[in-house]
Amino acid sequence: xxxxxxLTIVLVSGALAGTLxxxxxxxxxxxxxxxxxxxxxxxLFASGEEEDTPQFWVEYDAYRDWQKGxxxxxxxxxxxxxxxxxGIVYAFSRHVLPQGNDLKKTITLAGIMWLTLxxxxxxxxxxxxxxxxxxxxxxxxxxxxxSFIAISGLGAVAxxxxxxxxxxxxxxxxxxxxxxxxAIVFALMPPNPDEVNxxxxxxxxxxxxxxxxxxxxxxxxxxxxxxxxxxFRPDSQIHSQNDM
Amino acid sequence: xxxxxxxxxxxxxxxIFAIALLAVIFVLxxxxxxxxxxxxxxxxxxxxxxxxxxxxELTHDMRHAAGFPCH
Numbered sequence: 001x002x003x004x005x006x007l008t009i010v011l012v013s014g015a016l017a018g019t020l021x022x023x024x025x026x027x028x029x030x031x032x033x034x035x036x037x038x039x040x041x042x043x044l045f046a047s048g049e050e051e052d053t054p055q056f057w058v059e060y061d062a063y064r065d066w067q068k069g070x071x072x073x074x075x076x077x078x079x080x081x082x083x084x085x086x087g088i089v090y091a092f093s094r095h096v097l098p099q100g101n102d103l104k105k106t107i108t109l110a111g112i113m114w115l116t117l118x119x120x121x122x123x124x125x126x127x128x129x130x131x132x133x134x135x136x137x138x139x140x141x142x143x144x145x146x147s148f149i150a151i152s153g154l155g156a157v158a159x160x161x162x163x164x165x166x167x168x169x170x171x172x173x174x175x176x177x178x179x180x181x182x183a184i185v186f187a188l189m190p191p192n193p194d195e196v197n198x199x200x201x202x203x204x205x206x207x208x209x210x211x212x213x214x215x216x217x218x219x220x221x222x223x224x225x226x227x228x229x230x231x232f233r234p235d236s237q238i239h240s241q242n243d244m
Numbered sequence: 245x246x247x248x249x250x251x252x253x254x255x256x257x258x259x260i261f262a263i264a265l266l267a268v269i270f271v272l273x274x275x276x277x278x279x280x281x282x283x284x285x286x287x288x289x290x291x292x293x294x295x296x297x298x299x300x301e302l303t304h305d306m307r308h309a310a311g312f313p314c315h
Contacts, residue, residue, distance in 0.1 A: 001262070025305065029308075067302070074305070081271075084273070085267075088267065126311070127308060
């Protein structure tokens, strides 16, 4: 394999898709974040922790500009990171993904990873806007969230390997097996310990836009990596043969 | 005299070095965006980094939007 080309296209596709994710967040998630942080501010004023003064709003605006600007940079970093995982999995699974060109294969893999590493864990532990979330429980919530993602991802790999071992021609065994397994895990794992006290339309709108923006990432990384892989073929070596 | 030319395309092995590097990038990136609470800057700034939370604030909005636990 051409290592430099492999690394370059994997990292570039992740960074570009992550940047698109950050831009999508700015466009569709940010209004909900502003609304939620507005509620936090009102709570601070009501409790006397802060005063509603021009000085407060000057500092607040500077602080929010830093966070909003960071959104795109954080998207690029997270995208490069998740893109790196996507590249690893694609390199190892490319030969077993459905027949077709690289774009078809990357979209198939992205769909599987979106479902097992993002959407199913999201259904159990959905994203929450600011105002929802107790600082005292953040470590517990992080452990639960990461554990669920790891169990879901490793479970999907394990059931695929199992279906290979029993030489099943159909993938249905691995799909059904994973479905039953993750349903049990879903039921057994403890819920998010924090109560949701924010307005439900805010929370639901935020969650819906969060899913859309993360999906933008997965579609983008699949399309970009699939296109670049098809163009540069990092896994192929071309030998010329001359017969006289 | 006849001459024929052919091209053979073979698929090559995945370099372990590249996989290891990508795995490190994956872990570091997820930690920076999803979980850092001053840990990385504390290497340089010491305990003050846990008060300043520069990376936390920079990644705050993405942290919420991508589903990581926050606050």
